[in-house]
Amino acid sequence: MSKEKETAELRRERLRQEEINRNPTGNVSDAFNRSDSGNLVDLAGGLSWKVTGVILLVLIGVITHLYS
Numbered sequence: 288m289s290k291e292k293e294t295a296e297l298r299r300e301r302l303r304q305e306e307i308n309r310n311p312t313g314n315v316s317d318a319f320n321r322s323d324s325g326n327l328v329d330l331a332g333g334l335s336w337k338v339t340g341v342i343l344l345v346l347i348g349v350i351t352h353l354y355s
Contacts, residue, residue, distance in 0.1 A: 293301070
C-alpha cells in the first residue's frame with residue numbers, strides 16, 4: 288500500500304512499529320508506564336467516533352451535574 292493511500296490508523300501503527308525498531312530500550316520504559324496508566328490513544332482509536340462522542344457527552348454531563 289502506498290503511503291498516500293494508507294489510512295490514519297495504519298499510518299499510526301506503521302510509525303509506532305518504526306519507533307519500536309529504532310528505540311527498543313525506550314519501548315521497555317513505555318510499556319511499564321503504559322501498564323500503570325493505560326493508553327488513551329489506543330482506547331479512543333479502538334472505538335468508533337460515535338461511541339467516543341457519547342462517552343465525552345456523558346463525562347461532560349456528570350461533571351456539570353457535580354458542580355451545579
